Ligand SMILES: Nc1ncnc2c1ncn2[C@@H]1O[C@H](COP(=O)(O)OP(=O)(O)OP(=O)(O)O)[C@@H](O)[C@H]1O
């Protein structure tokens with residue numbers, strides 16, 4: 001038998017929303033996959049030709065871009081940050097909704113007009129996306145790369161502003177920050193390695209269609 005198709009799925013919040021979609025697409029993982037205490041990284045499914053790996057959100061794109069996994073589920077924030085040409089993103093799964101935004105301390109925002117910025121120092125997990133966004137509007141952005149807890153950076157003087165994900169706005173509020181500019185809306189996408197999409201079309205084509213239908217069926221319910 002040919003090597004199984006590997007689907008990379010991020011641990012964390014997307015996993016919970018993705019499980020029902022996977023099942024609607026006909027892929028039922030072994031029980032340990034949904035168990036946060038499991039230390040396993042690779043999981044069998046009801047289909048002998050498909051296994052799942054559970055990795056960090058940013059790494060989903062890396063595994064798929066290099067062809068180590070053929071498919072993946074990943075936020076459009078991650079795709080915008082890496083901009084991998086090897087990745088094709090055919091289906092918006094309509095889960096994991098949030099936005100990437102610029103935020104700053106409440107006191108700073110009171111007298112601030114984003115249209116007047118010429119240089120900004122930003123703490124973020126998304127330096128490429130941030131630089132591209134500001135360059136496009138003629139602002140020079142100096143980025144300090146963090147891997148989480150960006151919201152604490154302004155009060156400690158690490159950077160005046162942050163670029164991070166916002167959903168309810170609660171994290172910003174509890175850290176004395178306000179959203180001053182929305183860079184992009186985010187949702188989770190099904191991604192496919194472009195080369196694998198051609199060489200293993202007989203299995204990947206129907207899988208992509210199964211995900212597309214799963215989203216339609218869920219949204220119609
Ligand atoms: N507050 C949110 N609301 C909705 N979706 C979100 C939110 N935060 C993150 N996401 C989506 O979920 C993805 C994974 O985010 P999550 O916070 O689970 O990862 P993480 O904990 O930062 O990752 P890591 O495993 O690298 O620590 C993000 O890339 C984004 O697409």
Ligand SMILES: O=P(O)(O)OC[C@H]1O[C@H](OP(=O)(O)OP(=O)(O)O)[C@H](O)[C@@H]1O
Pocket residue numbers: 148149164165166167168169170171172
């Ligand atoms: O607007 P809110 O609803 O408060 O959501 C925004 C928060 O959610 C995400 O963090 P997450 O909870 O995933 O924590 P982490 O990035 O530290 O893992 C994001 O990085 C923000 O901190």
